[in-house]
Amino acid sequence: MLRRLLLIPGFIFLFSGYTQAQVLIDSIKLKEVSIVDKPKPVSRTSISVTLSEKQLQQTKGSGLAETIKEVPGVSILKTGSTISKPVIEGLHGNRILILNNGIRLEAQQWGLEHAPEIDPFLASRIHVIKGAESVRYGAEAIGGVIIVEPPSLPSSAGISGGLNLIGASNGRSGTTSGMLSGGLKSLPGFGWRLQGTLKKSGNVRSAEYYLGNTGVQELNYSAAAGYHTAKALYEVYYSRFGTELGILYSAHVGTREDIDARIAIGRPLENYEFTYNISAPRQKVVHDLFKAKAHYDFIDRQSLDITYGFQKNQRKEYDFRRGDREALPITDLILNTHTLDLVFEKQNLKGAKRLYGLNGIFQVNNNIPGTLANTFIPNYDSFTGGIFLIQHWLKNDFEFEAGLRYDFKLFDAAGYRYANNGDESSEITEQYYGGQSRFHNVTGSFGMLLKINRYWQLGSNLGLAWRAPTANELFSNGLHHGAGLYEIGDPNIKTEQGYKWINTLKYYGEKIDFTLDAYAQYINNYIYSEPDKIFRQTVSGTYPIFRYKQTNASFFGTNLSGTYHFSELLSYKFNAALIRARDLDNRKYLPYISSDRVDQHIHLDFQFKNLNNAWIQAGHSFVRRQTRYEPESDYAAPPGAYHLFQLSGGTTIKVGEQELGLNLSVDNLFNTLYKEYMNRYRYYTHDMGRNITIRLNYNF
Amino acid sequence: MNKLRNYSLAILVALIALTFNACKKDPKPEVPEEEIGKAELTFLEVEREEHGDHYHYNPIAEAKPAIITFDSKGLPPVGTHLHLTEGKTYKLTLKSFDFANREMQQEFLEKHDIHQAFILGAPDGILTYVYADRDKENKKISVGVTGYLTVDEHTETGFTFRYVLRHLNPGVKASITAANWNDINFASKFAGANDLDLKFELHPVHEGEHEH
Numbered sequence: 001m002l003r004r005l006l007l008i009p010g011f012i013f014l015f016s017g018y019t020q021a022q023v024l025i026d027s028i029k030l031k032e033v034s035i036v037d038k039p040k041p042v043s044r045t046s047i048s049v050t051l052s053e054k055q056l057q058q059t060k061g062s063g064l065a066e067t068i069k070e071v072p073g074v075s076i077l078k079t080g081s082t083i084s085k086p087v088i089e090g091l092h093g094n095r096i097l098i099l100n101n102g103i104r105l106e107a108q109q110w111g112l113e114h115a116p117e118i119d120p121f122l123a124s125r126i127h128v129i130k131g132a133e134s135v136r137y138g139a140e141a142i143g144g145v146i147i148v149e150p151p152s153l154p155s156s157a158g159i160s161g162g163l164n165l166i167g168a169s170n171g172r173s174g175t176t177s178g179m180l181s182g183g184l185k186s187l188p189g190f191g192w193r194l195q196g197t198l199k200k201s202g203n204v205r206s207a208e209y210y211l212g213n214t215g216v217q218e219l220n221y222s223a224a225a226g227y228h229t230a231k232a233l234y235e236v237y238y239s240r241f242g243t244e245l246g247i248l249y250s251a252h253v254g255t256r257e258d259i260d261a262r263i264a265i266g267r268p269l270e271n272y273e274f275t276y277n278i279s280a281p282r283q284k285v286v287h288d289l290f291k292a293k294a295h296y297d298f299i300d301r302q303s304l305d306i307t308y309g310f311q312k313n314q315r316k317e318y319d320f321r322r323g324d325r326e327a328l329p330i331t332d333l334i335l336n337t338h339t340l341d342l343v344f345e346k347q348n349l350k351g352a353k354r355l356y357g358l359n360g361i362f363q364v365n366n367n368i369p370g371t372l373a374n375t376f377i378p379n380y381d382s383f384t385g386g387i388f389l390i391q392h393w394l395k396n397d398f399e400f401e402a403g404l405r406y407d408f409k410l411f412d413a414a415g416y417r418y419a420n421n422g423d424e425s426s427e428i429t430e431q432y433y434g435g436q437s438r439f440h441n442v443t444g445s446f447g448m449l450l451k452i453n454r455y456w457q458l459g460s461n462l463g464l465a466w467r468a469p470t471a472n473e474l475f476s477n478g479l480h481h482g483a484g485l486y487e488i489g490d491p492n493i494k495t496e497q498g499y500k501w502i503n504t505l506k507y508y509g510e511k512i513d514f515t516l517d518a519y520a521q522y523i524n525n526y527i528y529s530e531p532d533k534i535f536r537q538t539v540s541g542t543y544p545i546f547r548y549k550q551t552n553a554s555f556f557g558t559n560l561s562g563t564y565h566f567s568e569l570l571s572y573k574f575n576a577a578l579i580r581a582r583d584l585d586n587r588k589y590l591p592y593i594s595s596d597r598v599d600q601h602i603h604l605d606f607q608f609k610n611l612n613n614a615w616i617q618a619g620h621s622f623v624r625r626q627t628r629y630e631p632e633s634d635y636a637a638p639p640g641a642y643h644l645f646q647l648s649g650g651t652t653i654k655v656g657e658q659e660l661g662l663n664l665s666v667d668n669l670f671n672t673l674y675k676e677y678m679n680r681y682r683y684y685t686h687d688m689g690r691n692i693t694i695r696l697n698y699n700f
Numbered sequence: 701m702n703k704l705r706n707y708s709l710a711i712l713v714a715l716i717a718l719t720f721n722a723c724k725k726d727p728k729p730e731v732p733e734e735e736i737g738k739a740e741l742t743f744l745e746v747e748r749e750e751h752g753d754h755y756h757y758n759p760i761a762e763a764k765p766a767i768i769t770f771d772s773k774g775l776p777p778v779g780t781h782l783h784l785t786e787g788k789t790y791k792l793t794l795k796s797f798d799f800a801n802r803e804m805q806q807e808f809l810e811k812h813d814i815h816q817a818f819i820l821g822a823p824d825g826i827l828t829y830v831y832a833d834r835d836k837e838n839k840k841i842s843v844g845v846t847g848y849l850t851v852d853e854h855t856e857t858g859f860t861f862r863y864v865l866r867h868l869n870p871g872v873k874a875s876i877t878a879a880n881w882n883d884i885n886f887a888s889k890f891a892g893a894n895d896l897d898l899k900f901e902l903h904p905v906h907e908g909e910h911e912h
Contacts (some may be wrong), residue, residue, distance in 0.1 A: 112820065249869045254893025261887030269889055270871050279870065320867060322895065323807050369728045379724040416729035430729050595772075 040127060041102070041147055043392070044134065045401040045447030047461050047502045047517065048129040050478030056123060058648070059662060061166035061175045061199075061694055064098075068146065068323035071128045072313040072559035072575050073104045073517060075594040078679040079113040079203045081171075081214045081688055083283075086116070087678070089130060089519060090555045090579050091143025094470050095261060095498070099147045101237055103291050103309035104138060106337035106363065110470040112680060117241040117287035118315065119220035121164065121177040121197045125153035130517065132500035134443045134465030135388050135403035138359055142465040142498035142523065152401035153191030153235070154183045162699040170691035171214070172274065189228045189256055198223035202276040202350065207673035207689035213246035213279060233295040240288050247281040250684045252320055256544055263636045263683045266675075280318040280326045284573040288312045311340040313592040331376060332368040337361065351394040355403075365471065367415070374478040376435050376487075377471040378415025384408070384468075402444075409439040409468045417477040421645050433475060439468040439495050458508040465500070469493040473527050473548045486536050486545045487529060498523040514562030519555070526553035526583075529589070551585040569606060571645040575599040580628070586678040588630050595626035595638070595677055601646070608617040612659070626677045636683050639675035644668050650695075661697035666690065711902070739770045739896055740795040741863060743782065748789040748850060757789065757848050768900050776900040782861075783905050786854040792819075792829075794845045805845045805873055808865065808885070808895070809833055813873055817844025818886045819864040825831045826904055829881045842878050848897060851882070851904045858903030868892035 042048045049071045059067045059275045065076045065084035085092050094111065098105040100118050108114050129145040139144050154160070159182035166175040181193035200217040203210045222239035250268035250601070253259045297303045313336075316329035340360045347353040361384040361662045367375045388405035414434035445463040452458060476489040504518035527550055535542040557579035564572045576598045581590040601619035608614050626638040648665035671690040675682040745763040748778075750755040768776050784790060794817070798804045808815040812835060819829045828850040831842035844865065869891045876890055883889060 033837065137826075212869075219782075249871070250891055252869055252891070252893065258887045258891075258893060261885070262891065265888050268891065270869065270875065270891060272871060320869070320893070322867070323804075325813075335726070364724050366725050369730065371730055373728070373730060376728060379727045381724045412724070414724065415727045
């Protein structure tokens with residue numbers, strides 16, 4: 001039976017479109033434990049959470065990190081109100097992997113102030129894997145994987161589409177996003193899709209004051225086409241993500257004296273008005289992605305997937321500069337990435353399957369000359385090659401998966417920097433640096449899923465994941481403009497290896513369902529930067545020096561989420577996350593680990609006259625103060641605990657044959673003035689005040 | 701299978717072509733033009749003449765300037781110690797030099813909406829400073845490239861005189877008045893970064909007091 005259940009969605013995915021799958025689902029009607037409308041691109045033994053199209057609808061208009069923050073164990077690392085990075089169980093940046101339509105996102109993700117270049121409007125589903133699944137997905141999946149999955153291409157004639165209009169009060173933002181897809185009568189099996197998003201937002205407001213220079217503009221678009229025959233599927237895809245965003249004026253700091261003085265006040269003293277204008281400091285990022293994929297089915301349930309991806313990431317950062325140089329980027333980088341993935345899958349009659357995989361990544365990073373400023377990271381070529389084998393076994397109530405992988409990485413860097421030759425008192429000289437580094441790594445993983453009975457399910461996943469040090473960790477040397485610190489890399493840094501064991505217990509009852517995750521992670525050679533006790537003296541003052549170092553670190557945590565159904569219409573949902581992280585070598589706490597948090601809400605579905613699927617929801621979040629921190633490695637103590645309240649509601653209205661979706665939400669209902677520990681600009685400002693968002697959605 | 705082979709081959713050829721015609725470029729050293737190379741502060745005695753609620757400052761023909769130089773770290777020569785005399789007024793002018801040793805203080809005047817100097821370090825009541833900059837239309841502006849420093853009192857020992865030229869964040873300058881010239885809370889009140897932070901030892905003395 002299980003084999004059949006696995007095969008059915010697989011068949012649907014390969015040979016038909018989403019619409020057909022949806023029909024199948026509607027007819028199955030398995031509440032919560034449904035065998036899904038189309039197969040997840042995630043192994044069933046992975047510890048993962050999927051956000052459905054309906055759930056995504058409620059957060060539309062937000063960035064990727066905000067979109068997935070309701071997943072238990074996911075939090076956000078913010079740099080002001082304009083930049084958000086997703087954090088999975090304490091890890092972010094190069095320690096988590098983001099797959100955009102099957103291609104690993106390769107950008108300058110090492111930067112804490114670099115948000116992922118993905119338009120969440122693209123997604124019909126988002127999967128968050130919390131295990132360290134490097135075997136399947138490759139290096140950097142130490143903390144987890146985020147998979148952004150677009151809708152399947154249609155395979156039959158006709159045109160369909162959807163339009164989203166979103167307006168938000170805070171920042172007076174407006175977002176329009178549309179999607180159009182169709183097929184050709186003359187060419188069955190052919191499908192296409194066009195999608196685009198336009199967003200503009202101005203200065204956002206904390207509860208009491210505007211945050212100067214926090215506007216955002218975004219223009220994203222994508223096009224896809226595919227063709228399938230009985231035994232093959234071909235797809236090409238192109239997307240562009242383009243954004244320009246302002247960096248809070250008040251966070252621009254110079255010397256340590258500036259930083260201390262600003263922190264003592266804790267909020268800007270300048271008054272800024274509302275504006276859509278974005279000026280320096282600002283970022284301008286364009287990310288292009290091209291993908292070509294072919295899938296072939298052979299006899300005896302064997303198949304082959306070949307996926308090629310090309311990404312071009314161009315990042316320009318503009319800072320306050322002297323003279324007329326503000327129009328010149330202070331950082332100007334182009335990163336080109338080619339990826340090639342080959343996966344051969346073999347399934348036996350009992351449903352067990354084996355995957356053989358081969359990955360190649362080739363990257364070229366170049367600084368574009370003419371910034372008239374020190375380059376922060378070098379030019380480099382990087383080649384990564386990996387092979388893997390995954391075996392999946394299937395019994396009636398039990399599934400087991402084991403995988404093994406070998407990776408090789410060659411990293412060849414070259415750059416110029418200005419160094420003191422190790423002597424802080426000597427004059428600064430120009431130095432050529434770089435060279436080749438080679439990294440080898442063997443990773444492995446085990447996963448299992450046990451269906452205890454119709455109510456209980458237990459999953460467990462043990463993974464070893466790795467990542468090579470990034471260019472900035474190896475070679476950065478210079479003033480991090482706007483952040484007021486010198487960062488110095490270490491070319492001898494070794495690879496980082498993370499062992500993560502995560503377990504999940506699920507219960508699906510009549511009235512109650514819940515999921516309890518518990519995980520433990522040990523990271524060998526954890527790379528971090530720490531303030532040196534040395535300051536760098538310049539004509540404009542003294543700056544603290546941060547050096548990259550390695551230690552061993554541990555992460556323990558648990559997430560609990562559950563729903564209690566009072567009736568068919570009224571339910572209560574609860575979500576809590578707790579994490580404890582330690583630097584084991586130095587017996588210290590690690591910085592930027594989310595504090596304990598609880599979210600809860602009451603949800604009521606109702607029918608009212610012509611309104612269909614109407615609902616209203618009242619929510620509350622409580623975030624504790626982070627008490628586990630090291631005073632000497634942070635500028636200021638973590639901010640206090642806070643409570644936030646939220647109110648939202650939605651309905652659908654019949655418009656002819658179609659339905660118009662309407663959704664209204666009020667975040668930070670009581671306009672609370674608060675600061676969040678995971679916001680790197682908490683030193684200088686408060687977080688966002690009340691925000692009223694209205695979302696209209698029309699599908700045809 | 702033949703078809704498969706053809707397609708796979710096409711993809712591989714395209715990949716190889718894309719991959720191997722593009723490697724990293726040889727890095728070019730950037731001249732960090734942002735950095736200010738050196739700076740100079742000049743103290744030239746002038747005559748202060750009272751005109752109702754303000755003063756006029758007249759040159760003194762035989763006055764000799766005292767020039768303090770600062771290197772790229774903002775440090776003066778070792779042992780720098782300047783004496784200024786109680787009751788006298790000095791025209792204080794800044795010269796700064798860019799990475800190529802070109803004078804660039806004019807830039808601060810051109811962008812006077814985001815630059816202002818603060819004169820710090822003196823105990824209360826010892827010094828008075830008045831901004832004396834002019835923009836292109838000869839209108840008075842407060843930057844501190846030129847100003848008049850009056851020694852109101854002498855001190856027993858010297859102190860560290862500090863000249864900070866602030867590169868202010870947008871919108872900040874509007875809240876600064878000429879009376880803020882010695883505001884010790886400049887870093888918290890007037891957000892921005894320092895373009896120059898120059899320090900040396902200054903000792904206001906009595907007229908006729910010997911050098912030491």
